[in-house]
Amino acid sequence: MKLEEKNKAIKLREKGFSMGEISQAVGVSKSTVSLWVKDLKLSNKAKKIIASKLTKGQEMSIKTHHEITRQKEKIAKDYALDLVKKIKIDKNMAKLVCSLLYACEGSKGPRSVLSFTNSDPNMIVLFLKMLRDGFDIDEKKFSICVHLHDYHNEEKQLNFWSKTARISRDHFMRPYRKPHTGVNKKEGYEGCVRINYYDISLRRKIIAIADQFIKNTGL
Incomplete structure (x- = not known):
């Protein structure tokens, strides 16, 4: 040193x-x-x-x-x-994407209604687009329920989800108001929406498509 x-x-x-x-x-x-x-x-x-x-x-x-x-x-x-641009979304691909989304977020219990719930507007848009593009849909069979917090403006949120889903307000049920939990307001949170489509036959097909795809990929 x-x-x-x-x-x-x-x-x-x-x-x-x-x-x-x-x-x-x-x-x-x-x-x-x-x-x-x-x-x-x-x-x-x-x-x-x-x-x-x-x-x-x-x-x-x-x-x-x-x-x-x-x-x-x-x-x-x-x-x-680059990958997405190479994928062709034809009718069969739309059916598959719709079914896989439903396998993740849809109701699979013993019900007679196709029921998809999510709070992400983009997921709702994607599911409905794939549903409409892949299957012959009767818009009259839709029924929508929105879950809101006490801080939400009901009219504003119903209009938001109606525009997002491209479904008339006539098909919206009375919103479900979640009890106050004391949790702070979530900025940008639009509430949670449940898309109901009353067609048990279509529901069975969608669940079966996802099930068979998963089984046939060796998982």
């Missing part, structure tokens, strides 16, 4: 230099610098300078991390977009 290097490291630290800066200036490792200055009593001015450098370093690290994440997300998005 060279006393001259250690003394230089201590003086730089007292001026508010970071471990990395001292390491480069003195020509020793950061672990050595840390050992030399660990018991050093710093002035408030030096502490503020060091804290400022740490904050800036952290900000740069966060920005770099976010940029890397954005780049990776863009790569994934471009890959997905």
Whole structure:
């Protein structure tokens, strides 16, 4: 250990230099610098300078991390977009997608109604599009029930879901109001909607399609 290097490291630290800066200036490792200055009593001015450098370093690290994440997300998005463009959604594909969605989010109990429930507007739009594109649908057989919290504006939410589902308000039942739980308002939450379609034969077909697809893929 060279006393001259250690003394230089201590003086730089007292001026508010970071471990990395001292390491480069003195020509020793950061672990050595840390050992030399660990018991050093710093002035408030030096502490503020060091804290400022740490904050800036952290900000740069966060920005770099976010940029890397954005780049990776863009790569994934471009890959997905290219893949989706190659997929042809014909009538049979629509039936399959609709059935798989129903297998995940639809009611499969002993009921005589096709019932799909979700709070994500995009999922509702996708399910209904696949249902309409894949099967011969009678719009009169739809019945909609919306679950709302006490903070929701009933008229606004019913209009929102009617427009989203492309189903007339005439087919909407009286909304179900969830009891107040004391939980804070969820920003952007539009409530939960249950799409009912009264056709037991279609319900059986949809459940069977998903079941046979899963079994025949070796799962």
